[in-house]
Structures are given as structure tokens and as C-alpha cells.
Amino acid sequence: MGLETLARTRTHQPCAACRMLRRRCDSNCILVPYFPGDEIEKFAGVHKVFGASNVIKMIQMVEETNREDAAKALVYEATARIRDPVYGSTGAIFQLQKMVQELKMQLESTKARVLELQQQKDQLLGILLNVNHLDLLSPISHGGSFSLDYDDSLAYDSAKFPVECDWIF
Numbered sequence: 001m002g003l004e005t006l007a008r009t010r011t012h013q014p015c016a017a018c019r020m021l022r023r024r025c026d027s028n029c030i031l032v033p034y035f036p037g038d039e040i041e042k043f044a045g046v047h048k049v050f051g052a053s054n055v056i057k058m059i060q061m062v063e064e065t066n067r068e069d070a071a072k073a074l075v076y077e078a079t080a081r082i083r084d085p086v087y088g089s090t091g092a093i094f095q096l097q098k099m100v101q102e103l104k105m106q107l108e109s110t111k112a113r114v115l116e117l118q119q120q121k122d123q124l125l126g127i128l129l130n131v132n133h134l135d136l137l138s139p140i141s142h143g144g145s146f147s148l149d150y151d152d153s154l155a156y157d158s159a160k161f162p163v164e165c166d167w168i169f
Helices: 003-011 016-021 040-050 052-061 064-083 089-137
Strands: none
Touching: 016 040, 016 052, 040 052, 040 064, 052 064, 064 089
């Protein structure tokens, strides 16, 4: 054995799978890049859900360029299965879809309310413009003569409207 080979075997850290399964991890172990020795929790969950031999088979079935993504997907699915054994990651997906639907309904409700408030604002603005328009047409604002004809029905009658009040100033 050469000095270079000896140095490589001493610096090679076993992957999380080999550490957990207590087996010798050689330099061509397929799980080393995806389950480093310091991330044993990841492999523990994957092993609990899928089993070590199935994980190795699944990773070998995938093209080498996509293996990292496959390993991440296995970790995600295993974590979801541990959290929700019945539905796994589909439970999370359904929950998120339900949340999206509720938010869409809330958005539609808010849009309807905004439209209603805009219509109210437009009505009030129209009323205000009509009042201002009438003020411009009134004879008081144009310097014209303004008079009230005397009407008995508007006259103050102390018998009908007593001046008694208990206001304190």
C-alpha cells in the first residue's frame, strides 16, 4: 500500500449511512456525497422510512447528475412521513393548496370590498360636487339679492317652544 493510499484512507470519513449501520465505509461508497458523516440525523430518518438497501437502490437508479436532488427528495419525504405517517408530503401539499384557496377567497372578498368603497367614494364625491355646483349657482354667492319672505309658520312662538333649558355654561 502506497503512502498516498494510506493517507486517503485515514482522511476518509465514513458517511452517515455507514456510521449508523456500523459498517466499513470505503472510498467508493455511493452515499458519501449525499449523507456526510456529520449529518447522521438525515440518514436516520431516511433509513427509518425507506431502509438503507432501498435508499441505495433508488439512488443508483437515478442518473448521476440528478442523484443529489433525489437524495434531497428522499430526506424531505422521510421527514414528512415521520411527521405525518399517513399522508407524508402530500399532506403538506394539500394543506398549502387549501391555504391558497382560502387566500384566493379572501382576496376576492377584499377586491369586492375595495370596489364597494370606491363606489361609495364616487357617490360622495358626486354629492359634494353637486352641492358645490348648487352653491355656485345660488344668488348669495353671485352678489344677487337674497330675501326670505316672511312666513308665519317659521316665526318663533314662545308658547310652542319654551326657552327653558338646564344647560350649564
